[in-house]
Each structure stands twice: as structure tokens, then as C-alpha cells.
Amino acid sequence: MNRRKPPAGAVTKAPDGLPYPLIENWEWQDYAACKDVNPELFFAAESERGLRKHARELLAKSLCGTCPVQRECRRHAELVGEMYGVWGGTTEEEREPALHARSR
Numbered sequence: 001m002n003r004r005k006p007p008a009g010a011v012t013k014a015p016d017g018l019p020y021p022l023i024e025n026w027e028w029q030d031y032a033a034c035k036d037v038n039p040e041l042f043f044a045a046e047s048e049r050g051l052r053k054h055a056r057e058l059l060a061k062s063l064c065g066t067c068p069v070q071r072e073c074r075r076h077a078e079l080v081g082e083m084y085g086v087w088g089g090t091t092e093e094e095r096e097p098a099l100h101a102r103s104r
């Protein structure tokens, strides 16, 4: 079989909306500044609101600001419609303001 490798940076989506499990689509995560950080920094607990949530998001976003793959991370979040958490220096409300307008 003659399969062509996708061009660098290409992201092809599987039917479930996620990028196909090709190394080209996921290897950016190897360089993530957060790869050894507790994911709770990036995702709100169910009861988290207000200043506590805002403070946690600021901390997460400050780490994103140092991340060499911030652009790839944000692109991923937008491509697959990540509904929760800080991705690529953006909060869920910043990516989808209408979706989260009632949950504040």
C-alpha cells in the first residue's frame, strides 16, 4: 500500500472530531511546558467560581506564556472544540464566550 505521509503541521480529523492518531498531530505535546504539571491547574473543579477560578486561570495562562507550543495547543483546542480548561493560553470562556455565558 502506498500511503502518503501528511505534510508537517497537517491535522486531519477522525470521524469523532479528534485528529487522527498520527505522530504529526500529537507530537507537539512532547514539548508542552505543562507536561509534568498537575492538570488541576488547567481545569476547574465543579464548584470553582469567581476569584478562585480567575486566580487559577491566571496561573495556568502564565505557564502557557512560557510554552514553546502555545500556538499548536490553542490550534488544537479550537480545532476539536475543547469545551473545558485552559489551552494555549485561553480559557474556555475566551474560546467559547456564548457557551459559558450562563455558568458564571
Ligand code: SF4
Residues within 6 Å of the ligand: 032, 033, 034, 035, 042, 060, 063, 064, 065, 067, 068, 069, 070, 071, 073, 074, 086, 087, 088, 089
Ligand atoms: S500552551 Fe499551556 S496548556 Fe498548552 S501545552 Fe503549553 S502550557 Fe500546556
